[in-house]
Amino acid sequence: MSKTNFGERLAAKVEEFGPVCVGVDPHPASLASWQLSDSAEGVRNFAFEMLNALGDRVAIFKPQAALFERHGVAGMTALADFLGACREEGVLTILDAKRGDIGSTMTAYAQAFMTPGADFEADAVTLSPFLGVGSLQPAFELAAENNKGAFILALTSNPEGASIQHCVSAVDSVSVAARVAQEVQERNNLLSEGAHGSFGLVVGATVGDAARRVGLDFSDFTGPLLAPGVGAQGAGGKEIREVFGTPAPFVLASASRSVAAGGPQATGLQEAFSKTVLEAKGALS
Numbered sequence: 001m002s003k004t005n006f007g008e009r010l011a012a013k014v015e016e017f018g019p020v021c022v023g024v025d026p027h028p029a030s031l032a033s034w035q036l037s038d039s040a041e042g043v044r045n046f047a048f049e050m051l052n053a054l055g056d057r058v059a060i061f062k063p064q065a066a067l068f069e070r071h072g073v074a075g076m077t078a079l080a081d082f083l084g085a086c087r088e089e090g091v092l093t094i095l096d097a098k099r100g101d102i103g104s105t106m107t108a109y110a111q112a113f114m115t116p117g118a119d120f121e122a123d124a125v126t127l128s129p130f131l132g133v134g135s136l137q138p139a140f141e142l143a144a145e146n147n148k149g150a151f152i153l154a155l156t157s158n159p160e161g162a163s164i165q166h167c168v169s170a171v172d173s174v175s176v177a178a179r180v181a182q183e184v185q186e187r188n189n190l191l192s193e194g195a196h197g198s199f200g201l202v203v204g205a206t207v208g209d210a211a212r213r214v215g216l217d218f219s220d221f222t223g224p225l226l227a228p229g230v231g232a233q234g235a236g237g238k239e240i241r242e243v244f245g246t247p248a249p250f251v252l253a254s255a256s257r258s259v260a261a262g263g264p265q266a267t268g269l270q271e272a273f274s275k276t277v278l279e280a281k282g283a284l285s
């Protein structure tokens with residue numbers, strides 16, 4: 001188990017390789033374009049090709065759990081093997097599982113993803129705060145104990161997110177997204193050592209000026225900001241800059257299908273990845 005907390009490990013990787021997370025999303029259409037079958041074997045090959053092509057140059061991978069789960073036990077075994085191979089090679093992972101439940105059940109989710117040696121052990125996991133950020137406390141605590149991280153949904157990249165995430169409290173006029181950020185930052189203050197917090201937010205690269213409109217101020221936030229929506233959902237450098245402004249906070253631009261579109265050859269994947277890194281660096285510098 002690493003002795004350094006997740007936020008610091010991620011910051012070191014971003015410094016070395018650039019502010020990009022590559023999503024490992026074996027969609028049926030991506031599998032077909034790689035001439036892979038829509039099967040557990042197909043998703044396994046897809047994930048391992050991504051690792052072979054990009055493992056030595058990417059800050060972090062984000063496998064999308066659902067796209068493995070839909071292939072049943074064999075798909076989940078492929079996910080566990082992919083996570084294990086990443087650990088062995090020292091490649092960081094965020095398991096995109098978007099879990100969230102009452103505290104007692106949350107303990108079980110946290111154990112599944114944050115216990116050293118667990119089949120689905122990852123460096124970080126995506127979590128949903130719909131039951132309250134406080135309901136995720138067992139995950140924050142186990143993460144702190146095992147130097148893991150978590151990314152909590154705040155302003156998601158999909159247009160439907162706004163109708164809930166932009167809502168404002170009748171008590172103190174704070175928006176849902178800003179409240180999530182505030183409560184996650186409290187956990188960074190209490191549980192993360194070092195300059196970079198291990199608890200981040202998901203803020204889509206597609207959300208335009210929403211953060212400013214809902215009072216979400218990144219200057220007070222020490223954790224990483226995962227920004228999906230780059231590439232296939234339409235966000236590029238201009239959109240990333242619009243969301244995060246300057247000076248940019250600790251952002252991790254995330255792209256899945258647009259990087260996979262460069263495959264299946266390693267050179268094509270590497271080109272698509274390098275293009276994304278250049279664009280993200282330009283936007284965030």
Ligand SMILES: O=C(O)c1cc(=O)[nH]c(=O)n1[C@@H]1O[C@H](COP(=O)(O)O)[C@@H](O)[C@H]1O
Pocket residue numbers: 023025062064096098126155156157158202203204228229230231232233254255256257258
């Ligand atoms: O948590 C996420 O990663 C996530 C949050 C969000 O707000 N929007 C979003 O698209 N995602 C995930 O990020 C990935 C986006 O994939 P692409 O659109 O192909 O780059 C998918 O796996 C989504 O589930």
